[in-house]
Amino acid sequence: MTGPPGSGKTRLGVEFARVAAGRFADGVVFVELAAVSRAELFLPALAGALGLEQRPGSTLLSTISETIRDREILLLLDNMEQVLTAGPELVDLLKLCPALKALVSSRVCLGVTGESEFPIPCLDFPEPHRPMPLHLLEQQSAIALFLDRARDAKPLFSLTPQNAAQSPPSAGSSMACRSPSSSLRPTSSCTRRNRS
Ligand SMILES: Nc1ncnc2c1ncn2[C@@H]1O[C@H](COP(=O)(O)OP(=O)(O)O)[C@@H](O)[C@H]1O
Numbered sequence: 065m066t067g068p069p070g071s072g073k074t075r076l077g078v079e080f081a082r083v084a085a086g087r088f089a090d091g092v093v094f095v096e097l098a099a100v101s102r103a104e105l106f107l108p109a110l111a112g113a114l115g116l117e118q119r120p121g122s123t124l125l126s127t128i129s130e131t132i133r134d135r136e137i138l139l140l141l142d143n144m145e146q147v148l149t150a151g152p153e154l155v156d157l158l159k160l161c162p163a164l165k166a167l168v169s170s171r172v173c174l175g176v177t178g179e180s181e182f183p184i185p186c187l188d189f190p191e192p193h194r195p196m197p198l199h200l201l202e203q204q205s206a207i208a209l210f211l212d213r214a215r216d217a218k219p220l221f222s223l224t225p226q227n228a229a230q231s232p233p234s235a236g237s238s239m240a241c242r243s244p245s246s247s248l249r250p251t252s253s254c255t256r257r258n259r260s
């Protein structure tokens with residue numbers, strides 16, 4: 065999965081893993097690479113996520129591949145753009161472990177053999193300072209998501225010329241959706257739907 069930050073790669077990956085988990089007898093392993101700053105640290109991060117330690121006299125790649133060779137595991141590798149040049153090591157591991165699958169999120173493709181790209185585009189959002197009729201505004205996917213979240217807090221919330229002009233959702237609209245402004249917070253009697 066490729067796309068800019070905030071486009072929804074992690075969320076989609078986690079949802080995919082939840083739905084597909086039953087097809088992997090040995091489960092899903094989530095490997096968070098956001099804080100991994102160098103490609104040499106890719107295999108150590110992977111080993112850590114799998115709960116493995118390098119065997120004496122063996123390379124880390126061999127330790128990992130020999131341990132999981134026959135296991136049906138889905139690796140969910142998140143933020144692989146941090147360690148792009150480690151792509152060939154992932155390919156080596158996949159070749160050594162036929163039942164292993166990898167779902168990778170990255171801002172850009174790894175450029176390795178066997179890769180299939182699934183682009184995750186940003187939500188549509190209106191250009192700031194270019195007024196748009198409300199019925200068209202509501203059709204922009206960023207606005208539709210914002211309205212959906214806003215109505216969790218205030219069921220009767222709707223776009224008006226006044227609130228539409230206040231702060232046009234833009235690239236930061238996902239933040240707006242995560243943190244509705246105080247005017248949209250639920251009242252104490254209001255039950256939020258259970259969403260992340
Ligand atoms: N389809 C969606 N519906 C609702 N919220 C979404 C959707 N996709 C992403 N989000 C929210 O947008 C924000 C950014 O998504 P995230 O998966 O972290 O993006 P990325 O991993 O591409 O940086 C998160 O708060 C996430 O919950």
Ligand SMILES: [Mg+2]
Binds near residue numbers: 075
């Ligand atoms: Mg992410």
